[in-house]
Amino acid sequence: MTTTERPIVLPGDTIPPHLIPSSTTKPLRLGPGLRHVPPSDIVPVVAGQLITNHQKNSMWVEYNNNRYLPTPGDLIIAQITRSGPDFYYCLLSPYTPHATLPHLSFESATKKTRPQLLPGSLVYARVILANKHMDPEIECVSQSTGKSDGLGELKGGMVFDVSLQFARRLLMSRSREEGKVEVLELLGEEGLAFEIAVGRNGKIWVGGEDVKVVVAVGRALRETDEAGLGVEEQRRLVRRLVKGMK
Amino acid sequence: MPREAEPSLNEKNFVLQALQDSVRLDGRELEEYRPLALTFGDQYGVADVTLGKTRVLAKASAELTVPYADRPLDGIFNIATELSPMTSPAFEVNRPTETEVLVSRLLEKTVRRSGALDTESLCLVAGQKCWSIRVDVHVLSHDGNLIDAACFAVVAALRHFRKPDTSMEGGVLTVYTPAEREPVPLSWLHSPFCVTWSFFGEEGDIALLDATWMEEQVRSGSCTISLNKHGEICQIAKLGGVPVEAVSLLQCTNIALIKAKDLSSKLDNWLAEDAKRRDKGGLLAELSAENDRVPDM
Numbered sequence: 001m002t003t004t005e006r007p008i009v010l011p012g013d014t015i016p017p018h019l020i021p022s023s024t025t026k027p028l029r030l031g032p033g034l035r036h037v038p039p040s041d042i043v044p045v046v047a048g049q050l051i052t053n054h055q056k057n058s059m060w061v062e063y064n065n066n067r068y069l070p071t072p073g074d075l076i077i078a079q080i081t082r083s084g085p086d087f088y089y090c091l092l093s094p095y096t097p098h099a100t101l102p103h104l105s106f107e108s109a110t111k112k113t114r115p116q117l118l119p120g121s122l123v124y125a126r127v128i129l130a131n132k133h134m135d136p137e138i139e140c141v142s143q144s145t146g147k148s149d150g151l152g153e154l155k156g157g158m159v160f161d162v163s164l165q166f167a168r169r170l171l172m173s174r175s176r177e178e179g180k181v182e183v184l185e186l187l188g189e190e191g192l193a194f195e196i197a198v199g200r201n202g203k204i205w206v207g208g209e210d211v212k213v214v215v216a217v218g219r220a221l222r223e224t225d226e227a228g229l230g231v232e233e234q235r236r237l238v239r240r241l242v243k244g245m246k
Numbered sequence: 247m248p249r250e251a252e253p254s255l256n257e258k259n260f261v262l263q264a265l266q267d268s269v270r271l272d273g274r275e276l277e278e279y280r281p282l283a284l285t286f287g288d289q290y291g292v293a294d295v296t297l298g299k300t301r302v303l304a305k306a307s308a309e310l311t312v313p314y315a316d317r318p319l320d321g322i323f324n325i326a327t328e329l330s331p332m333t334s335p336a337f338e339v340n341r342p343t344e345t346e347v348l349v350s351r352l353l354e355k356t357v358r359r360s361g362a363l364d365t366e367s368l369c370l371v372a373g374q375k376c377w378s379i380r381v382d383v384h385v386l387s388h389d390g391n392l393i394d395a396a397c398f399a400v401v402a403a404l405r406h407f408r409k410p411d412t413s414m415e416g417g418v419l420t421v422y423t424p425a426e427r428e429p430v431p432l433s434w435l436h437s438p439f440c441v442t443w444s445f446f447g448e449e450g451d452i453a454l455l456d457a458t459w460m461e462e463q464v465r466s467g468s469c470t471i472s473l474n475k476h477g478e479i480c481q482i483a484k485l486g487g488v489p490v491e492a493v494s495l496l497q498c499t500n501i502a503l504i505k506a507k508d509l510s511s512k513l514d515n516w517l518a519e520d521a522k523r524r525d526k527g528g529l530l531a532e533l534s535a536e537n538d539r540v541p542d543m
Binding site for chain 2 (some may be wrong): 002079081091092095118120121122154155156157158159205212214215218219244
């Protein structure tokens with residue numbers, strides 16, 4: 001079987017054995033969307049595309065749902081709702097329990113020099129702890145190195161809502177080939193100056209000097225996501241938006 | 247009850263800053279409406295309106311009942327609004343929020359109190375039997391400007407609705423089923439439409455039409471003007487908010503008239519299209535009860 005076969009699976013389907021990568025040296029790793037039923041069954045629990053990676057000996061399901069479930073290691077954009085004695089309480093998605101962000105979890109922060117964040121401000125953070133029994137915890141500084149790596153408060157700009165799948169495609173390391181998302185590169189090629197922070201919880205922050213540029217970038221992202229545009233259509237969309245801006 | 251999701255400071259500041267340059271997030275002009283779409287159901291009296299991402303469904307229905315004791319010559323007409331939890335977890339069934347109460351009051355004043363529907367024509371037997379017309383408005387999706395969408399849906403549903411035909415012979419009232427006689431339209435006098443203006447800024451100097459949910463969260467005042475295409479104003483409601491210059495309010499009313507005419511012509515077109523779709527072969531005219539009776543052979 002070719003390694004590029006990617007069938008659509010539904011919850012409870014049986015996976016044909018020839019698709020499961022087998023390797024004697026590395027253990028098989030299951031990603032999101034698959035569950036191991038002992039002794040030897042692998043069952044998908046969501047509907048989506050089954051992806052297998054034979055080099056790393058892993059398999060997972062690519063799916064799109066509307067509710068973001070926090071997973072450790074994810075980069076997200078959180079909104080601060082209030083400040084407690086030691087933590088900030090933040091929301092990752094509306095109408096969910098609050099996540100906690102320690103006051104000192106910023107780069108080179110001590111009790112006297114920590115950043116004072118107002119309710120309603122946005123931070124780019126990483127999820128440390130997330131399971132279904134406890135409220136999630138996030139941090140704005142890497143535990144091991146003590147550096148923020150671009151995390152922290154997002155000042156100014158505007159945040160746009162997109163679907164979770166689109167955010168994942170943008171965060172892929174090779175978004176042009178794998179995710180088929182070129183919009184940001186195309187907008188940059190047209191000479192627009194802006195910065196981007198992509199949150200896995202379906203929020204994208206766009207910052208820039210010019211209001212029109214930020215609005216154009218936001219519209220490009222939203223329309224690519226909602227209409228499911230291919231690469232050629234993205235090119236046309238970008239050209240139309242830039243012309244409309246002038 | 248979970249609290250409503252509030253937009254962040256970044257978003258609020260950005261929207262206000264963009265409006266200073268007359269830039270809206272979706273690239274519209276300040277006085278441009280989002281794309282408006284209307285579909286009628288298979289049953290008479292069901293209207294589904296989408297205004298951008300806001301979606302409202304209105305259903306009109308009729309039943310026979312006893313008129314109110316103090317108005318024996320009038321029928322009964324009610325509008326019931328419901329913001330269902332489908333739109334957001336902040337809304338609960340049977341627990342009206344402030345938005346819901348405001349929408350229902352504005353619809354009452356616009357459609358009921360302006361006499362758009364002639365209630366005297368709903369009376370069948372004075373003091374004993376009358377029609378009770380009820381319009382149920384369900385908000386399926388809330389992305390701003392509920393009032394305009396809901397009013398359009400109510401007017402469309404009532405103009406599309408057909409009530410069963412009746413006849414009165416020597417004190418005996420007969421109500422015909424749709425199989426016996428074709429249902430008749432309601433007695434409709436004029437079509438009112440709501441146009442909602444939102445004001446921004448400390449002085450209320452930036453005004454725009456058809457605000458999205460995000461724009462509604464940052465606005466400092468709003469004014470709803472209800473009028474029909476002839477320029478007759480049913481009501482103007484400005485409930486608190488930032489004070490606005492009287493001259494700008496007059497300008498807003500003038501532009502509202504243009505929009506009302508536009509909405510009215512769109513509704514007429516859609517109703518005509520729907521009538522043509524149902525009237526296959528041109529035979530509907532033959533079914534009207536006002537035709538001459540075929541003479542007995």
